[in-house]
Amino acid sequence: MTDLSGDEPIIELSGVNKWYGAFHVLRDVSLTVAKGERIVVCGPSGSGKSTLIRCINRLEEHQAGTIRVHGIPLDQDVRHIEAIRRDVGMVFQSFNLFPHLTVLENLTLAPVWVKKTPKAEAERLARQYLERVRIPEQADKYPGQLSGGQQQRVAIARALCMNPSIMLFDEPTSALDPEMVKEVLDVMVDLAQGGMTMLCVTHEMGFARRVADRMVFMDKGEIVEVAPPAELFANPKSERTRAFLGQVLGH
Amino acid sequence: MSDGAFGLSPGEPPATRPPPAIAAPGVVGWLRANLFRTWYDTLLTLAVLYVLWLVVPDVVRWALGDAVWSGEAAACRAAGGACWAFVAEKWRFILFGTFPADQHWRPTLAMLLTMGVLLASADRRFWGPRLLVLWAVGLGAAWLLMAGGLFGLSPVPTELWGGLPLTLGLSVVGLAVAFPLGVLLALGRTSALPVLRVLSTAYIELIRGVPLVSVLFMASVMIPLFLPTGVSIDKLLRAQIGLILFAAAYLAEVVRGGLQAIPKGQVEAASALGLGYWQRQRLIILPQALSLVIPPLVNTFIGFFKDTSLVIIIGLLDLLSTAKAALTDPAWRGFYKEAYLFVGVIYFLFCYALSRYSRYLETSLSKGRRR
Ligand SMILES: Nc1ncnc2c1ncn2[C@@H]1O[C@H](COP(=O)(O)OP(=O)(O)OP(=O)(O)O)[C@@H](O)[C@H]1O
Numbered sequence: 285m286t287d288l289s290g291d292e293p294i295i296e297l298s299g300v301n302k303w304y305g306a307f308h309v310l311r312d313v314s315l316t317v318a319k320g321e322r323i324v325v326c327g328p329s330g331s332g333k334s335t336l337i338r339c340i341n342r343l344e345e346h347q348a349g350t351i352r353v354h355g356i357p358l359d360q361d362v363r364h365i366e367a368i369r370r371d372v373g374m375v376f377q378s379f380n381l382f383p384h385l386t387v388l389e390n391l392t393l394a395p396v397w398v399k400k401t402p403k404a405e406a407e408r409l410a411r412q413y414l415e416r417v418r419i420p421e422q423a424d425k426y427p428g429q430l431s432g433g434q435q436q437r438v439a440i441a442r443a444l445c446m447n448p449s450i451m452l453f454d455e456p457t458s459a460l461d462p463e464m465v466k467e468v469l470d471v472m473v474d475l476a477q478g479g480m481t482m483l484c485v486t487h488e489m490g491f492a493r494r495v496a497d498r499m500v501f502m503d504k505g506e507i508v509e510v511a512p513p514a515e516l517f518a519n520p521k522s523e524r525t526r527a528f529l530g531q532v533l534g535h
Numbered sequence: 536m537s538d539g540a541f542g543l544s545p546g547e548p549p550a551t552r553p554p555p556a557i558a559a560p561g562v563v564g565w566l567r568a569n570l571f572r573t574w575y576d577t578l579l580t581l582a583v584l585y586v587l588w589l590v591v592p593d594v595v596r597w598a599l600g601d602a603v604w605s606g607e608a609a610a611c612r613a614a615g616g617a618c619w620a621f622v623a624e625k626w627r628f629i630l631f632g633t634f635p636a637d638q639h640w641r642p643t644l645a646m647l648l649t650m651g652v653l654l655a656s657a658d659r660r661f662w663g664p665r666l667l668v669l670w671a672v673g674l675g676a677a678w679l680l681m682a683g684g685l686f687g688l689s690p691v692p693t694e695l696w697g698g699l700p701l702t703l704g705l706s707v708v709g710l711a712v713a714f715p716l717g718v719l720l721a722l723g724r725t726s727a728l729p730v731l732r733v734l735s736t737a738y739i740e741l742i743r744g745v746p747l748v749s750v751l752f753m754a755s756v757m758i759p760l761f762l763p764t765g766v767s768i769d770k771l772l773r774a775q776i777g778l779i780l781f782a783a784a785y786l787a788e789v790v791r792g793g794l795q796a797i798p799k800g801q802v803e804a805a806s807a808l809g810l811g812y813w814q815r816q817r818l819i820i821l822p823q824a825l826s827l828v829i830p831p832l833v834n835t836f837i838g839f840f841k842d843t844s845l846v847i848i849i850g851l852l853d854l855l856s857t858a859k860a861a862l863t864d865p866a867w868r869g870f871y872k873e874a875y876l877f878v879g880v881i882y883f884l885f886c887y888a889l890s891r892y893s894r895y896l897e898t899s900l901s902k903g904r905r906r
């Protein structure tokens with residue numbers, strides 16, 4: 285962590301708390317992410333990983349503490365929320381492509397309506413990103429006609445079309461058949477190597493080892509441990525981390 | 536590679552083709568496959584044939600063989616068949632009500648304009664903001680034709696309007712206004728803002744808890760009470776408002792059904808891309824929700840088209856009422872079957888066209904989506 289202290293922070297969470305009714309989902313979560321940093325978040329099911337990254341673009345609202353993205357605080361000000369969402373891309377476990385639009389329309393929708401990019405320019409950009417996720421030939425199909433792996437790559441391209449500086453991934457490969465996991469991970473590795481700031485919830489430890497600068501281990505709504513992957517895998521400081529890694533890696 | 540591991544002898548082709556159809560080709564084959572496949576199919580077919588044999592000859596004799604096509608009522612009463620002479624005599628009154636007879640070209644043209652607008656809207660290629668202009672211009676011109684008072688057209692007060700133009704106008708304008716209103720109510724009822732949710736829900740439940748007849752009465756009697764003295768609004772307009780308020784509540788519930796069927800992930804993905812509330816609804820949620828509920832939506836449309844006949848209770852002469860009125864002519868009393876058949880056929884043509892269109896729309900909208 286110390287080696288990153290000089291870089292400008294792009295996401296800052298401090299003392300973030302959230303409850304669902306009486307259930308305390310996030311407990312005093314603090315985390316600073318530097319520009320270009322790649323973070324992998326892991327932890328047992330129900331530990332609050334999704335909730336944490338969904339707070340960063342306000343799909344969930346936190347109730348205490350502060351979240352800043354590019355220095356802009358996430359508060360009740362709608363303009364702040366809009367500004368942050370424009371700059372933060374998100375990829376979901378279940379793809380969430382728009383089934384009534386073609387792949388190309390899925391990709392151009394936000395640039396045209398949110399950024400007011402001219403349609404021709406948006407399409408050029410969209411095709412460029414489809415190329416980058418290696419499915420340029422699928423542009424005119426509907427999402428329902430694609431395989432899961434292709435759909436997830438379209439979803440990644442869709443987020444990239446807004447030219448975000450941060451990408452959030454919530455278990456992007458866990459809804460996929462095993463043989464499609466690799467094609468999606470390859471795209472994500474590409475992206476990581478291109479310098480994108482990434483926050484990624486995943487159980488793909490191979491991916492984490494390969495691209496993550498730091499790993500965040502969460503349990504019961506808390507951040508238990510933050511360390512570079514090599515360090516975390518080699519000698520986890522917490523007993524809970526050790527137990528979890530044992531389960532994920534040991535089977 | 537393996538030695539007959541799949542149990543196929545070398546000459547036997549793999550089972551890649553579907554099994555051969557059981558039915559033989561041709562008429563006999565079709566009959567076999569569709570009418571006489573099993574013993575109960577055969578029984579049903581024979582029973583239906585027997586009923587048809589009992590009914591059809593009598594109906595044909597009444598409607599065609601013994602029918603009287605022109606002339607006086609006396610001729611009809613002498614013959615045993617249908618009195619189409621009644622329709623020949625009264626069709627203009629049934630279609631146009633008390634609209635001045637020498638001006639019937641005006642409601643005719645107005646209806647053609649309205650149907651032209653409907654036809655243009657039916658084509659998906661025209662969907663867009665231009666359509667709003669077309670509706671405003673088309674319906675505006677239709678209204679001008681009916682009401683007159685400009686461009687040398689003699690003014691015709693709405694009390695004289697009636698028949699098909701009235702039914703069509705009330706339905707088309709009613710649905711054109713009630714539909715967007717219903718969508719807004721549905722959005723209100725599913726909104727995150729408690730005030731909107733409570734207001735929309737209260738409105739919808741209130742209207743749905745009351746029969747259309749009383750909504751029409753309220754619109755007719757209550758609206759004038761709320762207006763300052765001296766200001767009065769037309770009876771037709773009051774009926775139209777009543778119909779709109781009523782239809783909006785029902786349409787809202789249909790639309791809500793569609794909204795709730797859209798997975799939460801759709802809103803989340805749209806929000807994460809930075810789309811605002813109205814953009815999300817217009818571009819992502821409503822297109823999917825509405826195409827899901829086309830069948831119940833069209834059902835509501837058709838019901839509404841027929842419900843406009845209730846405006847008779849506040850004294851407007853719609854298509855059904857003009858038919859009834861035609862029957863009160865002492866010379867032509869008693870030809871109910873002919874009058875109602877005539878009107879029924881007109882209603883049927885409109886409803887059937889709408890129903891066919893909804894089938895087309897459903898398939899064309901779902902093309903290529905969702906496997
Ligand atoms: N809308 C909600 N209302 C109430 N409880 C919720 C809601 N969403 C999530 N929770 C609860 O909050 C906890 C954390 O959920 P979250 O989805 O963040 O976990 P996660 O770490 O992403 O788990 P998983 O690995 O299963 O995706 C879970 O116990 C879950 O049941």
Ligand SMILES: [Mg+2]
Nearest residue numbers: 333334335455
């Ligand atoms: Mg999760």
